[in-house]
Amino acid sequence: MSFNIALSGLAAAQKDLDVTANNIANVNTTGFKESRAEFADVYATSVFSSGRTKVGDGVTTSMVAQQFSQGSLQFTNNSLDMAITGEGFFALTPDMQSRDLTYTRGGAFKLNKDNFIVDNNGNFLQGFAVDPQNGENQSVSLSTTQPITIPTTAGAPRATNNIFINMNLNSEAPATDALPFNANDRGTYNDSTSITVYDSLGSPHNVTMYFRRTTTTPPANSEWETFVVWDNVSAAPFQGDNLVFDSSGNMLTTPAAPTLRMPFAVLNDPANNYLDNGAQYQADVVVNFRDPASTKLPTQVASGFATTTLSQDGTTVGSLTGVDIDSFGRVLASYSNGDSAYLAQVALVRFANVQGLKQVGNTSWKQTINSGEPIGGQANTNTFGAINSSALEQSNVNLTTELVDLISAQRNFQANSRALEVNSTLQQTVLQIR
Structure with missing residues (x-):
């Protein structure tokens, strides 16, 4: 039994080391959220056994829980870079027609060859339709989101009257x-x-x-x-x-x-x-x-x-001169002919239990039963956070804390290894009794 207890301790210490190492490896990953290994003791008895003399059966990994605390902001010169301060995720789809949504806090966006806003993996950023004149959204239902595109020209020419x-x-x-x-x-x-x-x-x-x-x-x-x-x-x-x-x-x-x-x-x-x-x-x-x-x-x-x-009141065909995104996520395009138009509003999504989300890599998550249903909304309203244009949310990993945790996990591993060694010595002593 003591062998199994020591082995469970080794496994738990190894898991703690793995989680800490992963946090340290992603200290510069945009939108990354640190994880924490959570453990629970193992204790099992039969109906007629005495609980007074029962020894625990070791330790098990209860959960590797992500910590969704706010990361610090890093400001950039790209107006399509976005960071959320507060609650919420960006919604992405792998193609234009798909409704297979993934959610991320990593806001390093850019334009693809067709002038759609995408992330580094080509996933399309989703937004709500808005009135081109005043930017008022028409719906905040996730079923109505669509990929956001930035036209490079503004309309047909209009003769002056x-x-x-x-x-x-x-x-x-x-x-x-x-x-x-x-x-x-x-x-x-x-x-x-x-x-x-x-x-x-x-x-x-x-x-x-x-x-x-x-x-x-x-x-x-x-x-x-x-x-x-x-x-x-x-x-x-x-x-x-x-x-x-x-x-x-x-x-x-x-x-x-x-x-x-x-x-x-x-x-x-x-x-x-x-x-x-x-x-x-x-x-x-x-x-x-x-x-x-x-x-x-x-x-x-x-x-x-x-x-x-x-x-x-006339206009010529204008070429794109700038894109601005306000704290509500409204995307405003400006053109060389003096025209400007609201194109879309970046959709934000929140969950009742963010720790119930499933990691899928590339600092993205998917909905699960434990996370609850996704709730779409407008940035900077109600419980949704504000959107900061020309900024990226950095990893929330505290490197100093992780290095201390690394030392602690190493000590735990050494202690459990020593317990395993002592158990081996004791059993060898018993086997040598004549």
């Missing part, structure tokens, strides 16, 4: 309407500003707006003429409504707010040389003298010319 400009015109500027307007003669206008617009093919065009004060006699309202030159075709400027200001510098909008309209028929006519690439406008391009929300109008006060709003 509206230009919005809000500015101040200098009330002390002199009148410049003595001569006909000429974009090449600075003496025939007071101020100008330019903006880039786009045709139906996404090609850029330069639109320059000119303003010149007309000759008026006080106390009449001040008036400014407006002109637009398209791509420096100065021989054929477009003229819009006059801007009229009262004595307080406020623009009058009666009977209607002034605009400057460039008719699409004129722009599309090849004889006018406005478009030479086959593009076609379906509506007039309108310069609106206001901001897009119609809350601010141009002013005329004793200050220099300054634009406070200058925008347009």
Whole structure:
């Protein structure tokens, strides 16, 4: 019996050494969680045996339990690197159609050849669908997750229909309407500003707006003429409504707010040389003298010319310029044409009993009966942790503690080896009795 007890002690000490060695080996493994060997004594008696004199039957390994404490963060320059601070796991699938989910804390992600976010083993990171404009998720059910992809281009081109400009015109500027307007003669206008617009093919065009004060006699309202030159075709400027200001510098909008309209028929006519690439406008391009929300109008006060709003509603095809991920896991892509869109929200998963998860390697786990059902959710809400972009969660192994445990396990192994040696000596002594 004593041989078996000593052998169980040796096996337990060996298991402790194995677990400690594995922890030390993974001290630099991203997302790794240390393990702890847990032991229990073995004790067995029959119904009629005396418990007073019964000796235990040794030791057994009860469980190798993982410790899911938070690891420290290591910050990187890759926006697709993600770390969870708090509770939760990333969800992965081996291919795009699979629902065989694995779960990990290792957030070293990158793009594959098809622009999907994957881990080092090619597993697809799962996310929830969101509204592209505000990033609001549509569902947090794990059955609705899908692989997250990052498009490298933003949509089809959209022709400009509206230009919005809000500015101040200098009330002390002199009148410049003595001569006909000429974009090449600075003496025939007071101020100008330019903006880039786009045709139906996404090609850029330069639109320059000119303003010149007309000759008026006080106390009449001040008036400014407006002109637009398209791509420096100065021989054929477009003229819009006059801007009229009262004595307080406020623009009058009666009977209607002034605009400057460039008719699409004129722009599309090849004889006018406005478009030479086959593009076609379906509506007039309108310069609106206001901001897009119609809350601010141009002013005329004793200050220099300054634009406070200058925008347009067209766009060209944009290439990807950046990806940002916030603490809620919302993935925002930015493009060179100024567009930005929310693409998805990284799905997080939690379990009632994380120590019931089954290890499958590559710092990943799978659901078991003991772990309970996976519960999907949004990062940084309820009990789910926050997502840190451009960061990785390091191993939670404390190297100092592991080295002390290694010494302790070694001593236990030596002690049990000595017990085995003593038992052998005693049995040899008995066999030599004559």
